[in-house]
Amino acid sequence: MKPEIDVAELKEIISHSPQKPSSLIAVLQDIQRKFHYLPPEAIKETSSALGVPLSQVYSVATFYSAFSLEPRGKHTCRICMGTACHIKGAPMALEQAEDQLGIKAGQTTPDLRFTLEVVNCVGACAMAPVVIIDEKYYGNVRVDKMKRYLDGVRDED
Amino acid sequence: MKIQINGRWYEAREGEMVLDVLRREGIDVPALCAHEAVEPYGACRLCMVEITHEDWGGWKGNVTSCLYPVEDKLIVQTHTEDIIELRKTVLNLLLARCPNSPEIQKLASEYGIDTTSFVPREDADNCIMCGLCTRVCTQMGFNAISVAGRGYGREIATPLKEAPPDCVGCLACVKICPTHHIQYEDIGTTREIWGRQFELVKCKQCGKALITREFADYLIENRDIPADYFDICDDCKRSGTARDFKKLVHWEEKEEAEEEVSA
Ligand code: SF4
Ligand code: SF4
Ligand code: FES
Ligand code: FES
Numbered sequence: 418m419k420p421e422i423d424v425a426e427l428k429e430i431i432s433h434s435p436q437k438p439s440s441l442i443a444v445l446q447d448i449q450r451k452f453h454y455l456p457p458e459a460i461k462e463t464s465s466a467l468g469v470p471l472s473q474v475y476s477v478a479t480f481y482s483a484f485s486l487e488p489r490g491k492h493t494c495r496i497c498m499g500t501a502c503h504i505k506g507a508p509m510a511l512e513q514a515e516d517q518l519g520i521k522a523g524q525t526t527p528d529l530r531f532t533l534e535v536v537n538c539v540g541a542c543a544m545a546p547v548v549i550i551d552e553k554y555y556g557n558v559r560v561d562k563m564k565r566y567l568d569g570v571r572d573e574d
Numbered sequence: 575m576k577i578q579i580n581g582r583w584y585e586a587r588e589g590e591m592v593l594d595v596l597r598r599e600g601i602d603v604p605a606l607c608a609h610e611a612v613e614p615y616g617a618c619r620l621c622m623v624e625i626t627h628e629d630w631g632g633w634k635g636n637v638t639s640c641l642y643p644v645e646d647k648l649i650v651q652t653h654t655e656d657i658i659e660l661r662k663t664v665l666n667l668l669l670a671r672c673p674n675s676p677e678i679q680k681l682a683s684e685y686g687i688d689t690t691s692f693v694p695r696e697d698a699d700n701c702i703m704c705g706l707c708t709r710v711c712t713q714m715g716f717n718a719i720s721v722a723g724r725g726y727g728r729e730i731a732t733p734l735k736e737a738p739p740d741c742v743g744c745l746a747c748v749k750i751c752p753t754h755h756i757q758y759e760d761i762g763t764t765r766e767i768w769g770r771q772f773e774l775v776k777c778k779q780c781g782k783a784l785i786t787r788e789f790a791d792y793l794i795e796n797r798d799i800p801a802d803y804f805d806i807c808d809d810c811k812r813s814g815t816a817r818d819f820k821k822l823v824h825w826e827e828k829e830e831a832e833e834e835v836s837a
Contacts, residue, residue, distance in 0.1 A: 457734050464733075470717030471740060472708075475733040479722040486734075 422456045431466045438469045441477060445484055453489040453529075460486075490525045490532035492570050494518070494550050499538025501545040506560055510546055511535060513563035530571070575646035580653070592639035592650055593621050603652050604661065604681055606752045607704035608640040612713050616641045617704050619664045620681075624651040636660065658685070666690050668702055675700040675753045700755040701730055707747035707756060715796070716740050719747065719768065737770035743786035777807035779814075 430447050434440035444467065448459045455478050464471040478484045496502075496511045515521055518531050525532040541547050544556025548563070550570050558566070577586045579601055586595045591614060596603050605621035608614050616638045625642065626634035626649045636657060639650070651657070665682040670692035672678045678700075682688070703721075707730060711718050718741035722731035732738040743765050748756045758767035763783045765772040774783035775790050790804040806814070 460734060470720075471733040472717050472720035472738070475731070476720040476722055479731075480724050482724075 422452065422458050424458055424462070426451075427456075427459055427462050428466070431462060436466055436468075438467050440467055441469055441474065442481075445474075445478060449484055453491060453532075454485040454487060456488075457486075488525060488529060490530050491574070492530060492551050493532045493534060494548065494567065494570075495534045495536045495539075496522070497537070497539050497541075497545070497547040497549070498535045499542065499545075501538070501542035502547055505545040507546040509560040510548060510558055510563055513560055514548075514567070517564050517567050530574075531567070575644065577644050577646070577648040577650060579650045586644040586648075588644075590644050592623060592625070592637075592642045592644055592648070595644060596621075596623075596639060596650075596652065601652060603639060604684075605640055606681075606702060607706060609706055609710070609750055611746075611750065612706065612709040614638075614640040615705050615709065618668075618702065620661055622657055622660050624654045624657055625649065661685055662687060666692060670694050671698065672700050672702055672753060673698055675702070675755075677753045678702065700753040702753055702755075703728060703730070704752060706750045706752065710746045710750045711741075714744060714746055716742055716744070718742075732768050738768050741768055741770055742788035742792055743767050743770070743772035744789045744792075775804050777810055778805045779810040780807060782807050782809070 427448065430451055431444050433447065434444050441463070444463050445455060445459075448455055448463070452459070460474050460478055461471065463469070464474045467474075478486060494514055496507055496514060498507050498511070511522060514533055518526055518533055520526055520531070520533055522533050522535045536549075539547055539549065539554075541554065541556060544554075546558050546560075548555045548558045548566065550566060555566055575586050575588065576583045577592070577595060578584075579596065579599070584595055584599055593603070593605055593608055593614070597605075603621055603623065605618070607616070607618040608621060619638060621639045622636050623639045623642075624634055624636050626632075627645070627647060628649070629647075639652075662685050665678070665685050665687050667690075668678050669682045669687060669690035673690065673694040682690075705721065708720050718738040719730060719732055722729055732741075743758075745758060745767070748758050748767070756767075758765060760766075760774065760783065763774045763776060765774055765786055772786035772788060775785050775787055776783050784807050785804055793799045794801050794803065
């Protein structure tokens with residue numbers, strides 16, 4: 418399911434930055450923040466507004482992992498699968514999260530609420546296993562608490 | 575200035591890269607991502623050579639010749655044991671990436687590699703990611719295609735994987751690709767490339783279709799080419815010139831004949 422994109426809103430976001438090629442990354446970041454992904458319209462609008470060839474906008478948009486060309490959930494749940502977290506039960510946390518959300522790692526729930534991802538070592542091995550929901554880090558996660566963490570985020574909406 | 579290659583001295587010009595001299599002198603060094611039409615890029619790593627200099631206190635190193643500018647009295651070795659090993663490793667990797675490419679197979683076998691020791695890529699295409707196609711397209715001023723993605727998933731792609739709006743169907747990318755990876759098709763007066771279709775301009779005399787309307791218009795507008803230049807194809811122009819020439823010759827003969835008569 419692709420969310421509706423309000424082109425006027427898109428133009429408005431783009432207009433916040435100086436209309437020149439060097440604004441490219443900043444503009445894409447702003448759009449990503451707002452829509453949680455870069456819709457095709459965004460790639461095209463950005464190209465014409467900043468005077469950067471479409472192919473180059475696409476190249477940059479696909480290079481950085483901070484950008485996504487697929488719709489993403491409002492919230493992102495990342496499960497660390499680095500060595501330390503792996504040993505401390507991360508695969509079970511992932512399994513729990515997958516069950517709770519009804520999706521696999523790398524996917525987004527159809528209601529665009531959650532995107533589930535695995536990452537490799539976030540540098541907090543001392544508190545393994547680590548789960549990151551949006552900007553918040555949860556350390557020493559109890560696998561049976563995955564539901565509670567996710568519900569907590571849901572309740573805040 | 576002069577540089578020494580494999581023990582012999584050669585003339586080199588300021589601003590040239592070592593590879594330019596190697597190519598001019600016909601010294602065989604594989605180089606898949608360098609082309610005179612575009613700036614060097616250093617992607618394929620096959621053109622590595624060893625360099626040293628009498629002023630360097632015995633220091634020597636391996637560099638990509640396509641990116642190394644010449645300097646007076648530079649000493650170059652193109653086939654040291656180390657260099658051959660390096661090229662073998664690169665070819666071994668390229669063969670894993672493009673196991674079906676005749677060009678890569680041939681080059682690898684020249685270095686004694688018939689099968690890669692790595693796991694060959696599944697569903698492999700023949701793109702070695704040399705970046706010549708994207709660079710030539712940019713150089714031409716079209717910027718229709720680019721490198722997309724990163725790491726293992728890096729590929730040459732059109733924006734959003736759709737038919738590229740900035741492509742003019744000039745075929746520069748097709749012609750420059752060292753492994754013939756980029757496909758196109760001319761059917762009648764239609765050209766298809768990168769999932770886009772172009773109408774071809776037909777020669778007003780013989781009807782042969784040769785260039786896309788978009789590319790012709792671009793050249794007329796930007797390269798100081800007369801607006802009717804593409805109305806008639808080169809072959810017809812040539813036979814036209816030949817006809818004119820014949821007329822000219824016969825006219826002179828006629829003149830001579832007339833002169834004789836009057837004399
Ligand atoms: S055919 Fe299209 S993609 Fe290829 S070089 Fe020409 S403009 Fe670029
Ligand atoms: S398509 Fe051809 S020219 Fe383009 S990067 Fe791949 S191998 Fe090089
Ligand atoms: S392995 Fe998970 S934080 Fe290091
Ligand atoms: S030709 Fe020098 S790296 Fe490819």
